Amino acid sequence: FQNFLNKLHPRTKTCASMFAIGIFGNVAALVILEIRRRRNIRSGGTWQRSLFHILITSLVVTDLTGTCLVSPLVLVSYSRNLTLIGMRPETCGLCSYFGATMTFFSLATMLLLFSTALERCFAIGYPYLYSRHVTKKCAYITILLVFLLCIIFCLLPFAGFGRYVQYCPGTWCFIDMNAVKPQNKAYAILYATFMLVLVVAIVVCNAFVVYQLYRMYQRRRRNGTVMSTMRSNSERKLLSMSEEVEHLIMMVVMTVIFIICTLPLVFFLCGGVRWALGSFSPHP
Numbered sequence: 001f002q003n004f005l006n007k008l009h010p011r012t013k014t015c016a017s018m019f020a021i022g023i024f025g026n027v028a029a030l031v032i033l034e035i036r037r038r039r040n041i042r043s044g045g046t047w048q049r050s051l052f053h054i055l056i057t058s059l060v061v062t063d064l065t066g067t068c069l070v071s072p073l074v075l076v077s078y079s080r081n082l083t084l085i086g087m088r089p090e091t092c093g094l095c096s097y098f099g100a101t102m103t104f105f106s107l108a109t110m111l112l113l114f115s116t117a118l119e120r121c122f123a124i125g126y127p128y129l130y131s132r133h134v135t136k137k138c139a140y141i142t143i144l145l146v147f148l149l150c151i152i153f154c155l156l157p158f159a160g161f162g163r164y165v166q167y168c169p170g171t172w173c174f175i176d177m178n179a180v181k182p183q184n185k186a187y188a189i190l191y192a193t194f195m196l197v198l199v200v201a202i203v204v205c206n207a208f209v210v211y212q213l214y215r216m217y218q219r220r221r222r223n224g225t226v227m228s229t230m231r232s233n234s235e236r237k238l239l240s241m242s243e244e245v246e247h248l249i250m251m252v253v254m255t256v257i258f259i260i261c262t263l264p265l266v267f268f269l270c271g272g273v274r275w276a277l278g279s280f281s282p283h284p
Helices: 002-007 011-041 047-080 093-125 127-133 136-161 182-223 241-280
Strands: 164-167 173-177 228-232 236-242
Touching: 002 093, 047 093, 047 136, 047 241, 093 127, 093 136, 093 173, 093 182, 093 236, 127 236, 136 182, 173 182, 182 241
Parallel strands: none
Antiparallel strands: 164 173, 228 236
């Protein structure tokens, strides 16, 4: 086994390590979420926390699925010393699959992260509106709509709107950010703009939650109370600020991790948008 590892390309070892870290991180997150869920049930957890748990769990499962469906192709490409197109030159099917899968899961994870951050905004900033109108059904509908939207979007290149191409060193494929055709440029700009807006919106939502929790802390110091009251459909329940701080910490950690992981892609998208917008401009 040691001889096998020594024969591996250094980049293969790096990719394998990143793949293992991604799997371990997501599985660990699922274990922590399950432990929290059981602890909440034993302590009489509220349905609001269940809603948060649904969104967070869907986010982690989505990211884990994306890692399992995309990363092995990179490992195979390095181990066989072939590009994705080179492994299926007659159809370029692997490249199209990789591009569509990467587009779907990158967009889906960011949308789910934004949905979770937005849910926290309503729960903390507008508790009365949240308790009256936001239910677990809303979470399931949101998840379904996110997946449908992402499926439709990532399939558009197969209908002629947008294009997936292979990028250096030939181990990954993605949206053509240097497209020539107007419809392909428009698709690239649409994706890049949407991703950038999502990143900014997630940061703003988390900042809003921090501000609201700070206001709750100030009121707690003035009034000497530890609890903030929220109303459900049938009974009045209490939600402690410490629990909201736990939710916030989880959200901030996941936001930082996802943004750090997507920063190279975001910078790549920014460059692609500048190039595409410049190519749309009339030349003198």
